[in-house]
Amino acid sequence: MARKGKPAGSAFDYLTLIGVTLSVGAIVGGNMLEGGRITSLLQLTAFVIVVGGTLGAVLVQTPLGDFLFAMRRLKWVLRAPRFDRQPLINDVLEWSRRVRRDGLLSLEKQAQGVADPFLRKGLTLLVDGVEPDEIRAIMEVEIDSKLAREERGARVFESMGGYSPTVGILGAVIGLIHVMRNLSDPSALGAGIAVAFVATIYGVGFANLLFLPVANKLKALYGEQLQYQEMMLDGVIMIAEGENPRAIQSKLEGYLG
Numbered sequence: 001m002a003r004k005g006k007p008a009g010s011a012f013d014y015l016t017l018i019g020v021t022l023s024v025g026a027i028v029g030g031n032m033l034e035g036g037r038i039t040s041l042l043q044l045t046a047f048v049i050v051v052g053g054t055l056g057a058v059l060v061q062t063p064l065g066d067f068l069f070a071m072r073r074l075k076w077v078l079r080a081p082r083f084d085r086q087p088l089i090n091d092v093l094e095w096s097r098r099v100r101r102d103g104l105l106s107l108e109k110q111a112q113g114v115a116d117p118f119l120r121k122g123l124t125l126l127v128d129g130v131e132p133d134e135i136r137a138i139m140e141v142e143i144d145s146k147l148a149r150e151e152r153g154a155r156v157f158e159s160m161g162g163y164s165p166t167v168g169i170l171g172a173v174i175g176l177i178h179v180m181r182n183l184s185d186p187s188a189l190g191a192g193i194a195v196a197f198v199a200t201i202y203g204v205g206f207a208n209l210l211f212l213p214v215a216n217k218l219k220a221l222y223g224e225q226l227q228y229q230e231m232m233l234d235g236v237i238m239i240a241e242g243e244n245p246r247a248i249q250s251k252l253e254g255y256l257g
Contacts, residue, residue: 046199049168055160062156073218077214146229164204168203171199174196235252
């Protein structure tokens with residue numbers, strides 16, 4: 001049984017996998033319908049230019065801590081945490097009834113058994129007798145700090161989505177330069193033209209099929225996480241203020257919509 005206050009694990013996001021497969025399949029399939037071959041879209045030089053150039057540009061503008069945090073958040077794209085709200089409501093109601101019956105100190109052991117560090121901190125402040133307004137002020141600072149870091153993590157992928165098409169154009173120019181230098185050698189023209197066009201495809205494709213969708217998904221997920229934490233905070237504050245369990249339930253159920 002999961003410890004109280006902990007998001008209910010995570011589930012593999014098949015929709016993301018389907019979306020990536022569909023988008024890549026549409027491009028490859030469309031190319032084949034026009035008589036093209038899959039190998040014509042596989043160009044190592046173009047890949048190195050686009051991926052290497054994009055990562056380099058992002059590393060220049062991003063602090064190392066933010067970049068590593070963003071890479072760790074990549075796992076959320078395919079296996080995001082689930083923030084089940086009904087179990088949290090049940091826990092808050094149980095704690096509320098216990099406090100009304102036995103006092104705040106009765107939650108001391110409960111607080112120690114809560115897995116979520118944010119909720120555990122709120123309950124600890126509650127048990128320590130901190131005033132509701134002070135609890136809210138302390139916890140909102142933590143929410144704001146976490147939100148800012150999550151936003152910086154998503155911004156890493158947004159930056160990749162911004163730089164990737166431009167680097168793809170640079171790859172196209174490099175390929176055309178190669179073509180111009182070998183106009184007298186028809187056998188060398190194909191490689192330069194391939195780099196020119198495939199680099200553009202890679203740049204635009206990575207931006208719009210991978211980097212920007214990842215950034216937007218992370219934004220949606222940390223928005224859900226933020227709302228979950230606000231729900232925790234409201235629950236703790238209402239317990240601190242001695243609200244009736246029915247009133248607590250009514251307010252927290254508003255988060256279920």
